[in-house]
Amino acid sequence: MTKNEALINYSLRIGDTCLILGQRMSEWCSNGPTLEEDIAMTNISLDLIGQARTMLTYAGEIEGKGRTEDDFAYKRNEREYFNSLLSERPNGHFGDTVARNFLQSAYFYHFYNALISSKDNMLSAHATKSIKEVTYHLRHSAEWVIRLGDGTSESKEKIQNSFDEIWDFVGDLFETNEVDRLLLNEGISVDQTKIQQEWNSTVTEVLTKAGLTRPNDGYMQTGRLEAKHSEYLGHLLAEMQFLQRAYPDAKW
Amino acid sequence: MEGLTQSSKDEIWKILAEIPDPEIPVITIEELGVLRDLQINNNKIIVTITPTYTGCPAMKLFEDEIKNTLLQKGYSDVFVKLSYTPAWTTDWITDEAKEKLKNFGIAPPVKGTEDKGLLFSLNKKNIPCPRCNSLNTTLKNQFGSTACKALYFCDDCLEPFDYFKCF
Known part of the structure; x- marks a missing residue:
């Protein structure tokens, strides 16, 4: 594997996770529990899709075969997507969305914080810009985790169940392979072990504040690095890619 | 168009500096800090802007607005470049613009x-x-x-x- 191949894959991992979570959040549009939350979730979706655009465009530039952000988003199959398994989890009820977003945003927060020091100028610039947005996302979901955990007995039970249900998928966030090792040596990628420690402390802090029990780290589902996904990604792509699949190269 | 000189560069900057933000028309793209740089290279006009937010839907509008405004003034060879560093910050919004x-x-x-x-x-x-x-x-x-x-x-x-x- 060359450095460029690794860098393309690394950019796709970031871009794909942003895109898929952004698409998930857009599904809340007009379905939010309150108008304010509807607006908040679609704003978060917009930020994530913006971050995805930067990273997918960058992957295309390094690849140098003329693939655009749209080619990456609309013309790849499930097994070519490198998003986290967590990001493709269905929205469920509001608490499920809050739990998923909190765990993913806490990851992005610490990930971007470290990526700012990347020797790759584009990744560093992207991280510097995106962390400002992710800070708002993390704060939004963390405050909701606390509000629901510290709320009524029903809200507490529901959000606890949301975390219990989704916990199998957090291990996937920290998996590494040859791409990470190659880029880490070049000072381009981040040290996932360090991210995991920081992520753990943020997650524990918020769950404790919320009066929730942190689920045990047991068997973890993985697959992100090999583009192996849960049953949910295919359905998501079918909807997201419908227009380009049915009418290839259709333009506005 | 004949060769573009330093004085045309100043004039182009003046034109660009007056383009309003498409969402908040009381402030200009210069006051907002989106307009970063202007270069003239072999009579090509290269305008550098920086995105406010990664998902800002106004970025395409900024680009179109810049090209259209310059075209109306007779400048046709215009390229709009996106720059990501330094990252845009609200600290760049001038005090005057804050008042507006x-x-x-x-x-x-x-x-x-x-x-x-x-x-x-x-x-x-x-x-x-x-x-x-x-x-x-x-x-x-x-x-x-x-x-x-x-x-x-x-x-x-x-x-x-x-x-x-x-x-």
Whole structure:
């Protein structure tokens, strides 16, 4: 594997996770529990899709075969997507969305914080810009985790169940392979072990504040690095890619 | 067009500096800090802008607006370049522009608020209401009508207002 191949894959991992979570959040549009939350979730979706655009465009530039952000988003199959398994989890009820977003945003927060020091100028610039947005996302979901955990007995039970249900998928966030090792040596990628420690402390802090029990780290589902996904990604792509699949190269 | 000189560069900058923000027409793209650089290379005009937010839907509008405005003034060979470093920050919005935002009904970003970088927005400084200047205001939603705004409510004049959040 060359450095460029690794860098393309690394950019796709970031871009794909942003895109898929952004698409998930857009599904809340007009379905939010309150108008304010509807607006908040679609704003978060917009930020994530913006971050995805930067990273997918960058992957295309390094690849140098003329693939655009749209080619990456609309013309790849499930097994070519490198998003986290967590990001493709269905929205469920509001608490499920809050739990998923909190765990993913806490990851992005610490990930971007470290990526700012990347020797790759584009990744560093992207991280510097995106962390400002992710800070708002993390704060939004963390405050909701606390509000629901510290709320009524029903809200507490529901959000606890949301975390219990989704916990199998957090291990996937920290998996590494040859791409990470190659880029880490070049000072381009981040040290996932360090991210995991920081992520753990943020997650524990918020769950404790919320009066929730942190689920045990047991068997973890993985697959992100090999583009192996849960049953949910295919359905998501079918909807997201419908227009380009049915009418290839259709333009506005 | 004949060769572009330093004086045409100044003139082009003046034209660019007057282009209004498509969402907030009272301030210009220069005052907002989006317009970063202008280069003239072999009679090609290269305008550098920086995105406010990664998902800002106005970026395409900025680009179109720049090209159209220059075309109307007779400049056709225009390229718009996106630059990501240094990352845009609300600190670049000039004081004059902040005043204009306020008069437009949008509370300008307040330096030193805990907007930036914190996990919890506890003990936050209140944002003054752009209508009655009261500090007795409440954050209703960290995410507002556009990516750059939060929704506040004034507990004195009882009006909701937009706050341009710190980035």
